Amino acid sequence: MSGDKFVDFSHLSGLGLDDDGRALAVCDWDRDGDQDIWFRNRNAPRLRLMLNDSANHQKSVSLRLEGVLCNRDAIGARVTLKTQNEIMVRSLRAGEMFLSQSTKWLHFGMDINERVKSLVVSWPGGEDESFSGVKRGGRYLLKEGQGEAANGSFPSLVSLKLDAVAIEKQNSFSDHVYLPVEVPFPRLSYRAPDAKMKEMRINGVPLLVTFWDSSSQDSSSELESLEEERVRMNSMGIDSLALSVDGIERAGSAYELITKSKFQGNWGFIPEDFFSLVKRWRGTLFERSAQIEFPFSLLLNGNGNCVAIYRSHVSGEMIQNMSRLAAMDELSRWHNAPLLRGSWFTNPVSKNYVRSFLEQRMKR
16 A cells, blocks of 8 residues: 555444444335435444435335245345446345344445346346346336336335434433342441441342542532431431441541541441452443442342442432332333433343343353
8 A cells, every 4th residue: 555544434424323333234214215224232222223315316226036936035046237337236135134134125226327228137046037127216026937027015114203302411421320120239248337347238128328438529528418318318218328448547537537527327348358349240230340439329229139320429319219219110120221211122131131140240
């Protein structure tokens, strides 16, 4: 290349999206003679339709093949279309894509001044057959042994209902995660203020566990906020536990912060090995797990399973929602989790799957 460098300008296609794509399927969805693309993503939006709105949609030929001596869908057939300027070849394939299947209609894009001179189908059985009656801008059915193209019709056009989606502010996306399923949480022990080791217990009611650091100003504000909300949380049947990540060398600072914030709730120190377990648990849930910033809170339901993660301040509105969140059934939790409202086309995963997934990831 004589020192020249390649430049990626694929974004100019209009497909430079932030989606985490998993599959695509090509078809003429709106029946206008050009090809559109369906994307299937791992993240939201789970389905995305990109319509080709080219004004020159009559510059194509669409063909549907039907086998008689070979397989009915004519999978494996090859079509050769000749114009006065070029030769185009399309083959009919299936089963080679991941999580998707494109249309069986074969698409031939043509210039407005071109016309079809000849069309030959090489059927999977090995026979070549010429077809007449094919013109630019048409849709045709080619049936094995007929030799004459018949007018083809697409299936009925489906009209999709478009619902308005309320987009939250971007900065609110990262402050909490409502989990789509209950996630088992490891059993922890902590050192109480009197230096005795205790096991973190779930008394059949939701428990808000907050991890904090005495060197963090946000942690100081969070302890004050939790104290202000403590009576309301108790009346709602929600327990709370504030665990300091300060080691022995900084224990004095933790006691000072508790006194300064006038915190009267349950609290203690989480040993380093147990907090490492929490970080490993958190890392199993997210492919990209950023460093923990304090305060960091988890909502456990009455079964000890985690149902929500709060990455910063737990607001009064979030606290008001905790009882409902902890008591949700599986289907409600599945629909409540996405930040953008929509319709699922997958069912909730089973508890056994979640437990097995977590155990395998924690062993790594």
